[in-house]
Amino acid sequence: MTLRIGCIADDFTGGTDVAAAFRRAGLRTALVFGTPDATTALPADCDAAVVALKSRSTPADEAVAESLAAQSWLWAEGATQIYFKYCSTFDSTPYGNIGPVTDALMDAAGSGLTLHCPASPPNGRTVYQGHLFVHDQLLSDSPLRHHPLNPMTDSSLPRLLSAQTPHRVAVIDWPTVRRGVDAVREALLAHERAGVRHVVADALTDDDLTVLGAAALEMPVVAGAAGLAEGVGHAYPTSGPAVAEPWPDQGRAAVLAGSCSARTLEQIAQFYAAGLPSLHLDVLAAATGRDVTAEALTWFDKQDPGQPVLIYASASPEELAAVQAQLGVAEAAAQVEDLLGALASHLVERGVRRLLVAGGETSGAVTTALGIRAVLVGEEADPGVPWTYATTRSGDLALMLKSGNFGAPDLFTRALTESR
Missing domain, CATH: 3.40.980.20 (Four-carbon acid sugar kinase, nucleotide binding domain)
Structure with missing residues (x-):
């Protein structure tokens, strides 16, 4: 069993997105749709496994239960780190499900601190001073303010997350990220000593996400979009890219x-x-x-x-x-x-x-x-x-x-x- 990292995605296209990110990092990756069970089998020699749920807009208690079941299955398959993947636009209701699911995964893992970053620079999603941008617009000024299920009318990630968790939320700013892995680790330790549980990190480039991924490598639970997942993936030793099935010539x-x-x-x-x-x-x-x-x-x-x-x-x-x-x-x-x-x-x-x-x-x-x-x-x-x-x-x-x-x-x- 070579499985290194298990990922839980809150919707199916998000699962595809993060699976692609792990593959770009050189990890052989499988994608599982829906809550797995004892009959669900992974392809041989996977480095990463992504479980894609439909939990983004379900009631919080359902999202938590499904995510915990997926976490247990991934642990049984050998995963030592869990990555909770949510949308790069932080799609969520005012009361969940990002906060409740992250807290539940951390509780199950016995983890007191996690890192969040929804940045995805190739898709125009960046985080600066804790605020989420879509290209050159704040999230709240972007077309996502008209999202049919979860209209995003606030751009402050600490404020959005604080409404979803009883625990403290803090930010690691971009100058700290630019100083490198050791600086981020020191900031994480300082926040943990201060009683913070959720840390939102700024990121403007893929290099920033590589730094954050390396800093978060030892965390039992990490949360964010596909960009941070790729950063975490790059921190693992690789055994070569996944081999796809043959492209269908007919049909x-x-x-x-x-x-x-x-x-x-x-x-x-x-x-x-x-x-x-x-x-x-x-x-x-x-x-x-x-x-x-x-x-x-x-x-x-x-x-x-x-x-x-x-x-x-x-x-x-x-x-x-x-x-x-x-x-x-x-x-x-x-x-x-x-x-x-x-x-x-x-x-x-x-x-x-x-x-x-x-x-x-x-x-x-x-x-x-x-x-x-x-x-x-x-x-x-x-x-x-x-x-x-x-x-x-x-x-x-x-x-x-x-x-x-x-x-x-x-x-x-x-x-x-x-x-x-």
Whole structure:
């Protein structure tokens, strides 16, 4: 058993993102979907294992229970360090689930101190003076303030985290990080002596995250986005990159999009502008009982098999608000997940062998519908967006699970049309 680090991600695309980060650090990485059990098996000789849950927006007690179960399984598989991966935009409700889950994992591990950093510089996420930035905007000024489930209207990470935990929160500033690993370790010890439990670290570059990862190597529990995970991964001795399953030479290609993020909407617009077949799903019609799934499949069957297709329920903030006003937030989300999960099964049965899925909740619905429990992590098409490889009831599948805000505007067209 070579497993060094076990990771718990709070949604499926976040799991894909952090698995890609470990792979970039040279660790052979497996990704497991949902809470594992005694029948869940890892590929041989994994250095890192990521358990991807759907716990970001569930009630806090459920998120804690699922995360603790995943932690116990990872410990049983040999992991000596647990990394709790959350979104680089610190998506959370005002009362959880980042704080409650981190506290529970630390309690189980007997840990009195942890390090947090959601920075992901390649994706424009940085932390300075404890405030989270999205490119050149504070988080609270960015499009994430319109997030359909967890609108982010505050940029202060200590303030956000303090609302979710009874324990003290402090910051390690950027000048300290720039002084190197020893300076960060000294700052961590000083905070621990002062009774601090959660330390948020500034980071503006990947080099900063490498420093933080090395400083946190001995911590039983570390928390943050994929950038810090890669920094931790670089601190481990490596045994070579993961070997991906062969790229499928046959079969059709499709995109299923449920995310309403600004970047996903750009990617949809670019796909449409490229003249590729696109179909928008009528979520309100589906809620009234119309068989929107059958209509979409009829449309799919008429398309050129040589071209990738896009089927999406994504909508602008105004369109989304109108749907949620009629159905409610939870029911609107459930309709989208049910539609796209069902479509994924039918598309794979119809010969789709390259499937790109946009959105964390959508990705969870798709992998659940396809019965996929574990994948090997392959090469990235864009930072944080790798291809993964699985076997389904209908055959081998190359699967890309994309966080809503990730990927270049041309990702959909480029990933599904470029040769390998």
